[in-house]
Amino acid sequence: MFKKVLIANRGEIAVRVIRCLRDMNIQSVAVFSDADRDSLHVRWADQAVHLPGNTAQETYLQGELILKAAKRCGADAIHPGYGFLSEQTEFSKRCAEEGITFIGPNAFAVDQMGDKVTARAVMKAAGVPVVPGGEWDDIDLGSAKVEAKKIGFPVMLKAAAGGGGKGMRLVREENQFESAFSQAQSEALGAFGDSRVYLEKYLERPRHIEVQVASDKLGTHIHLGERECSIQRRHQKVIEEAPSPAVNGELRKRLGAIAVQAAKAVNYDSVGTVEFLMDEQGDVYFLEMNTRLQVEHPVTEWITGLDLVRMQIEIAAGLPLSVAQDDVRFVGHSVECRIYAEDPQHKFRPSPGLITFLSTPSGPGVRDDSGVYQGYEVPIYYDPMISKLSTWGATREESIARMIRALDEYKIGGIAHNVEFHLRLLRHADFQAGALNTSFIDEHPELFSTNDCDHNEQVAVIAAAIKTFRDKTSSAIAFSTDQPATSEWKSAARREAARGTH
Ligand code: ADP
Numbered sequence: 001m002f003k004k005v006l007i008a009n010r011g012e013i014a015v016r017v018i019r020c021l022r023d024m025n026i027q028s029v030a031v032f033s034d035a036d037r038d039s040l041h042v043r044w045a046d047q048a049v050h051l052p053g054n055t056a057q058e059t060y061l062q063g064e065l066i067l068k069a070a071k072r073c074g075a076d077a078i079h080p081g082y083g084f085l086s087e088q089t090e091f092s093k094r095c096a097e098e099g100i101t102f103i104g105p106n107a108f109a110v111d112q113m114g115d116k117v118t119a120r121a122v123m124k125a126a127g128v129p130v131v132p133g134g135e136w137d138d139i140d141l142g143s144a145k146v147e148a149k150k151i152g153f154p155v156m157l158k159a160a161a162g163g164g165g166k167g168m169r170l171v172r173e174e175n176q177f178e179s180a181f182s183q184a185q186s187e188a189l190g191a192f193g194d195s196r197v198y199l200e201k202y203l204e205r206p207r208h209i210e211v212q213v214a215s216d217k218l219g220t221h222i223h224l225g226e227r228e229c230s231i232q233r234r235h236q237k238v239i240e241e242a243p244s245p246a247v248n249g250e251l252r253k254r255l256g257a258i259a260v261q262a263a264k265a266v267n268y269d270s271v272g273t274v275e276f277l278m279d280e281q282g283d284v285y286f287l288e289m290n291t292r293l294q295v296e297h298p299v300t301e302w303i304t305g306l307d308l309v310r311m312q313i314e315i316a317a318g319l320p321l322s323v324a325q326d327d328v329r330f331v332g333h334s335v336e337c338r339i340y341a342e343d344p345q346h347k348f349r350p351s352p353g354l355i356t357f358l359s360t361p362s363g364p365g366v367r368d369d370s371g372v373y374q375g376y377e378v379p380i381y382y383d384p385m386i387s388k389l390s391t392w393g394a395t396r397e398e399s400i401a402r403m404i405r406a407l408d409e410y411k412i413g414g415i416a417h418n419v420e421f422h423l424r425l426l427r428h429a430d431f432q433a434g435a436l437n438t439s440f441i442d443e444h445p446e447l448f449s450t451n452d453c454d455h456n457e458q459v460a461v462i463a464a465a466i467k468t469f470r471d472k473t474s475s476a477i478a479f480s481t482d483q484p485a486t487s488e489w490k491s492a493a494r495r496e497a498a499r500g501t502h
Contacts, residue, residue, distance in 0.1 A: 001317050002026055002077040002101065006049075006070040007041065009081030010060060012371035012387055013293070014041035017079045020309040029073045031066055033059035035379035040371050047073055054381045060084045063091040070100055077101040077316060079309075083164075083383075086292040087114050103316040105215075105270035105291050112266045113289040117160045117198050123286045126265040128258055131277060131285040133200035141181050144199060148177055151201050157181060159188035160196035165235030167191055170202055205437035206277040208232065209244050209284070211259035212300045212308070215268040216315045222325040223256035224300050224308075230436040231425060233348065238441070239425060240296035241335040242303050245396060245434030246278060255284065262289055271297075271312045280437075295338070295388065298367060302334035302392040333399045336390040337407065337426075341378045343416035344448065350384040353377060357413030361406035365392040365399065368406075378415060386417070396434070400426055421447065 004027040007014045014030060018041060021028045030045030035054045042048045049069040051059040060066075063085055070078055078100055080086035089107035096102065104110070113119045120135040133155075134147045148155045148171070157180055159167030167188050171180045181197070189195040212224040228244030229237040247255065259274035266289075273294045275287040297308045306323065314322060342348045358374040370387035372378065378386060391406055393399030407423050424447045425431055430440070441447060 002313070004029060004046075004073065004075045005077045005079055005103070005313070006031065006066070006073065006075040007045070007079050007081065008060065008066045008085050009079070009083070010036050010039060010041055010371070010382065012369045012385070013081040013295075014039075015044060015371055016369055017081060017309055018044045020307060020313065023307070024310060024313065026313075029070070029075050031060070031069055033381070035381050038376065040373060040376070049073065054379075056084065056382065063088070063094060067094060067098055067100065071098060075100065077103055077313075079103040079313070080292070082292050082295055087163075087290075089114070101316050103270075103312055105268055105272060109266040109268045109270075109272075110291045113272075113291050115160055116158065116162065116288055117196065119288055120198075120286070122265055123262060126261055128262055128265075128286045129284065131200045131203065131287060133198065135198060138196055139198065141178060144181055144197075145174075145177055147199055149174065151199060154202040154204075156200045156202045157184040157197050158200060159184070159192055159194070160198055161188065161192035161194040163192075165232075167197075168235060172202075203277050203279045203285075205439050206230075206279050207244070207246055207436055208237075208275065208287075208438055209247065209255070209278050210273050210275040210290075210294075211255050212271065212273055212294070212297070213259050213263045213268065214271045214308075214311055214315070214321055215263045216321045217269045217318055218320050220321050221260045221263045221268065222321060222323070222328065223259045224304050224306065224328055225330050226252060226255055227294075227296055227299055228436065229296060230438050231431070231440055232438050233441050235438075237296065237338065239335065239337055239422070240299055241333065241396070241399075242299040243330060243333065245436070246282075251284075258286070262286065270315055271308050295385075296336055298369060298388060298390040299334040299336050302367070302390060303330050303332055304328060305331070332392055332394045333396040334390055334392045335396075335399045335403050335426075336388055337403060337422040338385055338418075339387045339389055339410070339412075339422075340418045341384040341386050341415045342418055344418050344421040346416075348418070350380070351378075351416035352380040352384060353415045355386075355412060355414050357411060359409070359411040360387075361389065361409035363406075363409075365402045366406045367391070386412075397432075400432060 005021055006029040007017045018028045028045045030041045030048040031051050032042045033051055033054050051065055053059050078095055085091040087110055089110050092102040092107050112122055117135045120130050123130050154172045157169040169180050169184045171177050184197045185195045188197055208229045209226050211226050215221040226244050226247050227240050227242040229240045231239035262274045273290040276284045277287050278284045341351045343351050354377045360368050367390045368387055372386045391399045391402040393402050404426050407419050410419050
């Protein structure tokens with residue numbers, strides 16, 4: 001097993017990995033930018049190395065600097081977390097050259113799956129149903145238009161190298177196609193340094209369902225069930241849950257088998273996620289594979305009792321999977337809310353700044369994977385996610401009820417956040433009924449209304465607080481004109497003393 005692991009990441013995921021390393025009695029090394037000097041992951045790691053600068057480009061994406069830090073500290077492995085260097089094979093190859101283990105899948109698997117066009121072709125060849133569309137290495141406008149007409153509008157133009165919900169463009173009508181195509185190409189080039197785009201049929205109101213897989217270096221592949229991530233904003237997940245209310249035992253087996261087939265097709269050898277879209281008819285199509293630890297992994301951990309980071313580390317160290325498919329049991333239900341420093345009432349604009357007050361929830365079935373503390377300043381340079389709150393319950397109703405309780409307990413002062421927005425989502429009848437799709441937030445503008453019960457209740461509480469404060473201060477002022485304000489206890493003690501008793 002590794003002796004010392006460097007975490008090439010920041011925030012909650014770096015803290016999550018450090019916790020696991022502590023459980024495994026492995027030393028940890030953090031890296032940090034100027035802005036992250038006071039971050040939680042730096043405080044918790046056994047050692048920390050400074051990366052000068054603030055932007056991700058200057059710091060967490062500097063593979064060579066990170067490798068140098070790992071060598072200097074004597075780390076024998078690097079955990080990339082998610083984002084940053086986690087799916088960059090140039091980096092994992094360099095780790096191998098330097099004799100440092102990259103805790104993630106082999107470069108071949110990442111290259112095959114990281115490029116969405118290649119991934120679709122590989123999956124199709126393996127007999128996996130993919131979202132109807134086309135896969136071309138590079139397609140010109142004329143042929144793209146012909147293909148779009150064949151697929152039928154609406155279509156989705158997607159960047160081959162895309163990710164993080166970016167680089168997608170919906171085209172509803174044929175006459176919008178030409179301008180959308182050239183815009184998509186230039187956007188793809190700007191964001192990912194690769195102008196290739198491809199086409200998919202746009203599925204109306206699909207559900208996003210993904211399957212967690214785990215594969216070791218000895219050729220064993222298993223799945224750990226599905227997660228539903230249909231509550232999204234701008235194609236980015238907001239709430240996730242496991243299991244999906246739309247998946248029964250039979251479908252779970254079928255999706256699991258497809259996910260394992262996908263993992264086998266690329267000789268996968270780590271934990272990973274195979275994503276699907278389910279259309280309104282219930283048909284399921286392969287979307288993409290994420291070759292890394294997923295943000296929403298805790299909901300799978302809740303229902304399986306497994307530690308996915310530990311699994312990932314053990315696999316990287318060459319150990320066989322610690323569980324067989326038949327030993328994997330799914331118990332209860334889990335839901336996760338991504339807590340962001342952002343303002344839902346103002347188009348979710350990021351709200352970095354000082355956290356002046358923080359009281360986090362706990363109690364039965366509650367887990368808060370946080371990267372912040374009271375007195376911490378959320379930097380402007382990175383993703384404003386501050387924590388992932390997850391709950392478990394014996395049933396979906398119970399885990400939702402616990403999440404509502406936990407969100408009620410969550411108090412964050414000094415910055416705008418989305419706790420109230422999550423509460424509205426969770427209390428929504430359609431959410432509670434499991435009637436989910438990726439357009440849920442857009443289809444429910446009442447989630448943003450400030451003119452509802454919650455708001456009125458808040459106004460009433462604030463008004464009551466002001467009245468109590470006024471009453472108290474006015475009586476204190478009245479009192480002070482007669483004699484100095486003294487506490488009842490002190491007055492009583494003085495009266496007793498005056499009487500000469502003790
Ligand atoms: P990324 O890699 O950027 O996360 P994905 O391909 O995983 O992109 O898609 C992210 C989300 O975008 C999906 O969960 C879904 O909401 C939406 N989406 C992607 N492709 C389609 C499609 N063909 N039809 C409808 N929605 C889509």
